[in-house]
Amino acid sequence: MLTIDLAAIAANWRLLKARVGRADCAAVLKADAYGLGASRVGPALAAAGCRHFFVAHIDEALALRPHLPAQATVAVLHGVPPGAEADAAAAGLVPVLNSRPQVDAWRAQAARRGRRLPAILQVDTGMSRLGLSPVEVEALAADPQALDGIDLVLVMSHLACADEPAHPANAAQRERFAAARRRLPAAPASLANSSGIFLGADWHFDLARPGAALYGVAPVPGAANPMRPVVRLQAKVIQTRAIDAGTPVGYGFGWCAPAATRIATVSVGYADGWLRSLSDRGTAWFDGVELPLVGRVSMDTATFDVGALPDGALPPGTLVDLIDARHGVDAVAAQAGTIGYEVLTSLGSRYARHYLGGDELGGIQTAPARDGVPAAMA
Structure with missing residues (x-):
């Protein structure tokens, strides 16, 4: 979402x-x-x-x-x-x-x-x-x-x-x-x-x-961001599984569990704009707990180490946060080795979109400008 x-x-x-x-x-x-x-x-x-x-x-x-x-x-x-x-x-x-x-x-x-x-x-x-x-x-x-x-x-x-x-x-x-x-x-x-x-x-x-x-991207990198956060991105857990130490996860077996843990497979991937460069670098959040992304981001899924959560905390259908006020678009961009602009513009059409704060639009009349008669720029 x-x-x-x-x-x-x-x-x-x-x-x-x-x-x-x-x-x-x-x-x-x-x-x-x-x-x-x-x-x-x-x-x-x-x-x-x-x-x-x-x-x-x-x-x-x-x-x-x-x-x-x-x-x-x-x-x-x-x-x-x-x-x-x-x-x-x-x-x-x-x-x-x-x-x-x-x-x-x-x-x-x-x-x-x-x-x-x-x-x-x-x-x-x-x-x-x-x-x-x-x-x-x-x-x-x-x-x-x-x-x-x-x-x-x-x-x-x-x-x-x-x-x-x-x-x-x-x-x-x-x-x-x-x-x-x-x-x-x-x-x-x-x-x-x-x-x-x-x-x-x-x-x-x-x-x-x-x-x-x-859209909430920091205008001066490295300085405090004066802009309000705009986006919250969440994705659903498909399933979780317990794995033993040494178990590989994802394409190429690029990550192996250093200890027994639990893995959540989440319905988000690079087809959704969750960049492949976040492989082994990204994070999700649930109930204030950071969940490291482990293994490669694939087209439709990403896997997260959820061993820090209680067993059963993430049943199928549970939403985890990928971008929120705590972990904003610039933080995700830093993990992906890119800029906030690319993170935002990569978000695809698969997400259910929910808009907040549009009630104040009632007084605006929208209509095409008359042929060739737009307002002056200044």
């Missing part, structure tokens, strides 16, 4: 909004709200006051749009694929233009519709992933017709090392971002992601774009 606390997500957004002061605060809902359900998370954040939402792909944006208030904006981080400009404009989406071809295609769409279309322009400040390079920014700035028909609602970039507060790249990217903005038409600006919010006011600009922190 996967329990998702919508009230905690809303509280996390309010904390981040307070942290950025006068700046606005968006929410990144890409990858189905980091695997937690954008159609449920989006309305909860809208009820909390969020009006700017980011997803990665146009299909994510089209799926999310009907669940949000008409005045909300939905921005597509990857821009619009060639040939999909008309659909994006009709749905009132705001593309993030990452290249000159994307700029030109959106300008052409505006000309065909005979009106201005909103867009965000991304500049690359050192990550070498998405956005216009400094050379492309110069070329764009030198072309007075480049943005004809485009309502530039935001200029943005993305931080590569924000989770390392002392990394010199943070200040360098901020300076490159400021230099790019000086070459472009005046528009609101956005640089800070979840971790970037905690770098300080110099990185906040006009709009912050938190993602993982909304």
